[in-house]
Amino acid sequence: MKFVSWNVNGLRAVAGKGFADIFTELDADFVCLQETKLQEGQIDLEFLGYQSYWNYAEKKGYSGTAVYTKQDPLSVRYGFGIPEHDTEGRVITLEYADFFLVCAYVPNSQDGLRRLDYRMQWEDALRAHLTALDKVKPVVYCGDLNVAHEEIDLKNPATNHLNAGFSDEERAKFSDLLAAGFTDSWRYQHPGEAKYSWWSYRMNARERNAGWRIDYFVVSNRLADRIVATEIRNDIFGSDHCPVELELAI
Numbered sequence: 210m211k212f213v214s215w216n217v218n219g220l221r222a223v224a225g226k227g228f229a230d231i232f233t234e235l236d237a238d239f240v241c242l243q244e245t246k247l248q249e250g251q252i253d254l255e256f257l258g259y260q261s262y263w264n265y266a267e268k269k270g271y272s273g274t275a276v277y278t279k280q281d282p283l284s285v286r287y288g289f290g291i292p293e294h295d296t297e298g299r300v301i302t303l304e305y306a307d308f309f310l311v312c313a314y315v316p317n318s319q320d321g322l323r324r325l326d327y328r329m330q331w332e333d334a335l336r337a338h339l340t341a342l343d344k345v346k347p348v349v350y351c352g353d354l355n356v357a358h359e360e361i362d363l364k365n366p367a368t369n370h371l372n373a374g375f376s377d378e379e380r381a382k383f384s385d386l387l388a389a390g391f392t393d394s395w396r397y398q399h400p401g402e403a404k405y406s407w408w409s410y411r412m413n414a415r416e417r418n419a420g421w422r423i424d425y426f427v428v429s430n431r432l433a434d435r436i437v438a439t440e441i442r443n444d445i446f447g448s449d450h451c452p453v454e455l456e457l458a459i
Contacts, residue, residue, distance in 0.1 A: 210459050213237040214312065214351040214424060216407070216450035220245040220275070221252055226447040232256060235452065238279045241301075241312035243353045245273035264288065266298040273298040274352070276312050280305060289334050300335075302342070307459055308432070309342045313352040318373040325378060332382040340389050347429035349457070350391070353407075353450065354425050358383045358393065361403050362422040374423060392433040394426040394455050395441065404441045407450045415449075426455035435459060 213235050217223045220242065232240060233256075240259075248265055255261060259277040264287045266272040282303040288295030303310045313335065318325040342348050356379045360366035369375045387393060395404075405420025414420060426439065437456040445451050 210239070210457050211235075211237040212239045212241070212310070212349060212351065212426060212455045212457065213452050214241040214243070214353075214426065214455075215452040216243040216314070216353040216424060216448060218244050218246075218448040218450065220247055220254070223447040224252065224254060228447060229254075229256075231445055231447065231452075232277075235454075237454070239310060240277040241310070241351050242275040242277075243273075243312070243314035245275050245298075246270050247273050262301055262303065264298040264301050267296045271297065272314055274301050274312050274314050276301050276303060276310070278303065278310075289338050291334055294331055294334050299331075300338075302338075308347045308349055308429075309345075311339065311342070311348060311350045311352075313350065313354070315353060315355040317355050318376065318379060320373065322371075322373055322376055325373075325376065329378060329382065332379075332386075336382075336386050336389060339386070339391070343390055343429050347432045348391070349429075349432070349455070350427045351425060351453070351455070353423060354383070354427075355423055356380060356383050357421045357423055358396075361401070362405075364403075364405065364419040364421070374421060386427065390430050391427045392430050392436075394428055394433075394436050395422070395439045395453070397433055398436060398439045405443065406441050406453055410449055424450055424453045426453060428455075428457070432457065432459075 284304040286302040357363040406424035408415035408420040440454040442452040
């Protein structure tokens with residue numbers, strides 16, 4: 210099965226930049242989107258052979274997630290079931306016979322880490338959600354996780370230390386998740402490779418490849434030996450992020 214995750218930074222915007230053609234080219238069983246920035250009814254973008262599921266933020270033009278799937282899910286869940294964490298449309302969980310698929314858009318801690326305390330609470334809720342699912346069946350967790358876990362995961366670690374996305378606290382939460390029984394699929398297959406999935410719009414960062422790897426597929430440890438391929442599609446444009454891919458033998 211082929212999975213794709215992409216922070217589109219506004220689906221209506223990327224729809225005008227060839228999204229439909231890119232979607233067709235990717236030819237995935239599952240396409241998970243983050244930062245759709247939509248309300249219900251604001252776009253009609255369906256694809257033959259796919260069902261779609263949407264989680265909208267209460268705030269207009271903000272956050273939001275979506276999943277396109279060729280496979281009928283057994284169940285679909287939106288959010289964590291925790292009111293203070295479920296107003297921004299950040300999580301969709303699809304259940305299948307052999308696994309759960311979780312698409313997430315992790316909150317940004319923002320400049321000056323002013324939202325770090327909330328981010329830490331959200332991370333704890335997320336880890337609890339994933340570990341509870343993992344007790345039932347294996348989990349495929351993906352999305353814009355808004356953290357570069359290791360120094361190899363961003364171009365300029367020294368100058369970004371303590372900035373949002375590379376604070377000690379955020380990196381530690383990702384380590385805690387891995388320690389709870391999960392594997393970073395890209396790093397598992399590419400232990401020494403630096404490749405990025407997000408670039409600032411400022412200072413020609415993408416042209417200079419001054420980027421960050423903050424988009425992930427994380428899988429239950431017992432799925433690690435079923436990872437067939439992983440890829441970061443930095444050849445695909447349309448957003449400040451590029452798609453990331455995972456192929457699993459399930």
